[in-house]
Amino acid sequence: MIDTDRITGxxxxxxxxxxxxxxxxxxxxxxxxxxxxxxxxxxxxxxxGQAKDQAMDAVEHVAxxxxxxxxxxxxxxxGLVGSDDVEHRxxxxxxxxxxxxxxxxxxxxRAADEAADxxxxxxxxxxxxxxxxxxxxSHQVAEYPLASLLIAGxxxxxxxxxxxxxxx
Numbered sequence: 532m533i534d535t536d537r538i539t540g541x542x543x544x545x546x547x548x549x550x551x552x553x554x555x556x557x558x559x560x561x562x563x564x565x566x567x568x569x570x571x572x573x574x575x576x577x578x579x580g581q582a583k584d585q586a587m588d589a590v591e592h593v594a595x596x597x598x599x600x601x602x603x604x605x606x607x608x609x610g611l612v613g614s615d616d617v618e619h620r621x622x623x624x625x626x627x628x629x630x631x632x633x634x635x636x637x638x639x640x641r642a643a644d645e646a647a648d649x650x651x652x653x654x655x656x657x658x659x660x661x662x663x664x665x666x667x668x669s670h671q672v673a674e675y676p677l678a679s680l681l682i683a684g685x686x687x688x689x690x691x692x693x694x695x696x697x698x699x
Contacts, residue, residue, distance in 0.1 A: 536580030544573025557686045561668035568664060572657035579650030586643030590636055597632030601625055 551566025553559075604625045672679040 536576050540573045540576030544570050564664040568661040575653035582646035589639045593635045600628045
């Protein structure tokens with residue numbers, strides 16, 4: 532099952548690429564920077580979703596393997612009727628298999644938590660960069676309002692041309 536973080540991350544990444552490309556084409560540093568930050572945030576979210584998916588797949592695989600081993604042990608014990616020593620050893624082996632399963636499950640959960648923490652940190656850093664970039668762009672707009680207005684008008688005109696060209 533695909534995690535929703537993968538879908539939203541891919542969409543955010545694609546939107547960021549488009550905004551960055553438009554910013555590059557129009558010479559808008561603001562759009563270019565915002566686009567790159569959104570692209571990076573989308574990548575981080577997508578990777579976070581992939582890590583969660585892989586962790587859950589690993590947990591399911593370990594659980595299936597442990598159930599399979601337990602079933603085989605029960606079958607073997609059932610086939611050796613009357614031998615208390617063999618039954619005792621089989622139960623001990625089943626306990627060891629369950630212990631290994633528990634240990635493996637804890638390791639997978641720990642790895643998933645670490646991957647989630649890493650992705651969350653990357654997402655937070657992306658937000659910090661976006662806020663810093665927004666402040667810088669605001670400063671540039673305040674310092675050069677006429678140039679900013681002309682760039683915004685040119686971008687709007689260009690987008691209008693693109694939209695009207697696709698309708699024809």
